[in-house]
Amino acid sequence: MTAESRRIARVLLDSPLPQLDRLFDYSLPAELGDAPLGARIKVPLRTAGRVIDGYVVELGVEDDADRPLSEVDSVVSPVAVLPERLHRLARRVADRAAGSASDILRLVIPKRQVRVEKAWTGDSPVTAPDPEALAGATALLDAYDGLLDVLENHGRAAVEAIPGIRDDGPAWAALLAATAVQALGAGESSILIVPDHRDLDRLLTALAQIAPDETIIRYDSRQTNPQRYRSFLRTLEDAPCIVVGNRSAVYAPVRAGLVAIWDDGDPLLGEPLAPYVNARDAALLRQEQEESALLFVGHTRTTDVERLVAHGWLRDVRAARRVLPRVVLSTPQEMEQPTAQRLPSSAFLAARTAAAEGPVLVQVSRPGFSPSLVCAECRAPARCAHCGGPLGARHRGAVPVCGWCGRGARAWACPSCSSTKLRLASSGSERTADELGRAFPGVRVIVADSAHPVERVDAKPALVVATRGAEPLADGGYRAVVLLDGPRMLQAPDLRVGESCLRWWSNAAALAAPGAPVHLVGVDGGTARALATWNQAGYARSELESRAPLHMPPTARVALVEGTAAAVSRALIALGELALPPDAVLGPVPVESDDEPPRVRALVRFDYGAGSRVATVLRAAVVAEAVASRRGRGRNPRSALSVRLDILDPEL
The missing domain is CATH 3.40.50.300 (P-loop containing nucleotide triphosphate hydrolases)
Structure with a gap:
């Protein structure tokens, strides 16, 4: 290094601001010694008048010593917490999602712990498995x-x-x-x-x-x-x-x-x-x-x-030899019986026989006693008078409680018919356990949900009433599995509701003992057939075929663009230069909020091959709006434009 040259550190700043999502050059003073690649450092940010954290991504020597550069303030730690492979991954993931690399790194690199770092030797021995x-x-x-x-x-x-x-x-x-x-x-x-x-x-x-x-x-x-x-x-x-x-x-x-x-x-x-x-x-x-x-x-x-x-x-x-669960679907004749509102005769008999030998799993859709109440006269949903939230009962005879604000509704009256009587509209895990406890006298009943977590049950006779995803393991597997509330699960406003239900039911059925019956109650159609034949891949293929003509995910990618009307309009105009299909843009439509100025939202559908171009254009639009917002109105707590790629189906 000559007398006219100087050491340069290219730094990735730890900042959520989109305009700072790039590498910045800083001069590395000699008194700081060596700053390893990937080390944490502190650097001045002139536009903000403060010192912020960053990571050394590249090191070099520059001959143009006259170029004005700020100096690295300090080296926080010599440990290379950002190796080159991690930076490349964060950069690539962020670029695909039109986001910032620092937002990705914040998920993986923890805050520094000085004592842990000093005790770390960095030379763990190579251990082979037995x-x-x-x-x-x-x-x-x-x-x-x-x-x-x-x-x-x-x-x-x-x-x-x-x-x-x-x-x-x-x-x-x-x-x-x-x-x-x-x-x-x-x-x-x-x-x-x-x-x-x-x-x-x-x-x-x-x-x-x-x-x-x-x-x-x-x-x-x-x-x-x-x-x-x-x-x-x-x-x-x-x-x-x-x-x-x-x-x-x-x-x-x-x-x-x-x-x-x-x-x-x-x-x-x-x-x-x-x-x-x-x-x-x-x-x-x-x-x-x-x-x-x-x-x-x-x-x-x-x-x-x-x-x-x-x-x-x-x-x-797939496995060379597939040993699959024995799934039984309730027949239409069984479901038409007046006593089969939740448990048809075949499922009841299977549960009673299996409960004499070991644990039986009963899966329900929701926790609690009765998650929702309705008016006993007109069947209108019971709502809280204070916030409009749904009313539910924690146990039989309890005062209705709002699921949103937690207030009790002692003097509730229906706004539609003025009735003061309530009716249980659905059964949660606790109410189901109460009903099964009376139907199976002498058999212990175990509730497993978010309020009553249970990890494992023994092989003794029991009825285990669990919400989806909270099913405990049973020693030797469950002697029978009964899947209730299937029709209610399938009514969720979700494009992937069938896919989700099939996943919940399959994971529960997988806990059954070899040869144990699995009863799916009240469901027919493609989802039920996929479970009965254990052909989940075939169901996924049929879902793809039905979505392809509509260009719905995952056959196409979808980006959500939200912001002020002017900002969204400028972003959509920039996307128009990519020659996307005529029906690629849905919206914009107003967003219900109290923000000023009002915000709008648009959806953009595009093929996977156009993903990098769309992400680049949208990211450039976000950066441009952030810079303009800062120059025009100072520090704005909310960006004029936000972008999200690959949004969840329920948001469509």
Whole structure:
């Protein structure tokens, strides 16, 4: 370096402002010493008159020492928390979603913990799995046609998990644990993604039986800040490990040889913060970048995954010998009987017979005693007089309570007919348990829902009334499964309601013991047939075929553009230069809010091939509006334009 040259650091600022989502050049003073690539630093932001955090992305030497540059204020830590592979992934994911890379990094890089960092050595030993455990994992994976080949050649696959219980846990958890041990045996790290904490605990239990403890790295929001930072630092090392976590763990900076996602249709895998990227999409981009193996495992098949299977992007992997649940559909004659309002005779007899031998699972749609009440005279929904929220009863004879504001309605009167009498409109988990307790005298009844979490039940006779997704494991599996409230579940205002119901029912049916009956009550049509024949992939294909003529997701991508009328208009004009189809834009329509000036919303449908161009144009529009807003009106708490790609179907 000559006397006229100087060291330059190209820095990514940790800021949510869209106009700052790029690399900035800063001069690196000699007194700060070396700043490693990926290190945390503090730099001045002249436009804001303050010092903010950032990451060193590139280092170089510049001969033009006369160019005015601000100097790096300080090096916060020498630890390279942003390796080059993580920055490339964050940049690519953000560009696809028309968002900021700093918003992606905020999900994966925890706050610095000085004590944890000082105690970290960064040289964890390489630990191989036990040969016996590795042999068992290989034997389990060999039961799936082509799965070992996918793992060895770093391919991509949609895997239909075998339903049932294995080693006192769900069979899918044993499958994912086996894939991770197989990758560990090849000297590679793996990332296992599950939707919620119940699935996480079950997967950790399965891993603890076959994987070395020091290789299992838990990464989820239930950890304390020191625990999370300790786990993150371990993922920076080269020693192979198994990262297990929820949606944000898909960005863990390990050199992954495998990324596997369980139940990708669960909405919990969708990030609720900007730029709202689903873990499935992030995993696809990561696999393309790192060429690791990629698995989508589930009892059902989402339309998103089925689209990739149809295009040949994913390989369809199933078990060589499929042992499927025995699903029984209630007949129309049974449902016409006056006593079969919720439980037809065949399901009642099956439950009574099975309850004498062991636990019986009864799945219901909602928790509580009676989630909703109606007027006993005109059947109008009972609403709170203060906020208009729905009234419900916590138990029989209780004062109705508003589900929104929590106020009691002691002197309720129907605004339509002035009646003061209420009627139970639906049955929740507690009311169902109350009714079944009277119908099955002498049998213990267990309620499992959000208010009464239950992880496991023993093999003794019992009726387990659980809401969807809260079903506990049963020792040896349930002797019978009864799926209630199917028609009510299918009435939800959701484009993917059939797909969601099939996932809920399939996951519950997978908990049954071998040969145990699974009764689906009151449902017919394509969804019921898909469950009865265990052909969830066929149902996903039919859904894709029905959506294709309408250009609805996932056959096409959809972007939501919201802001002031002028800002949305300018963004749509810019999109018009991309020669999108004439019916690509829906709207704009007014948004109900008290904002001034009023805001409007538009939807833009486009093909996957046009995704990068659409994202680039929309991101440029967001940056332009943010800059204009700051110059014209100072600091605006809400941007004049916001963009969200790949919105959830209910928002359509």
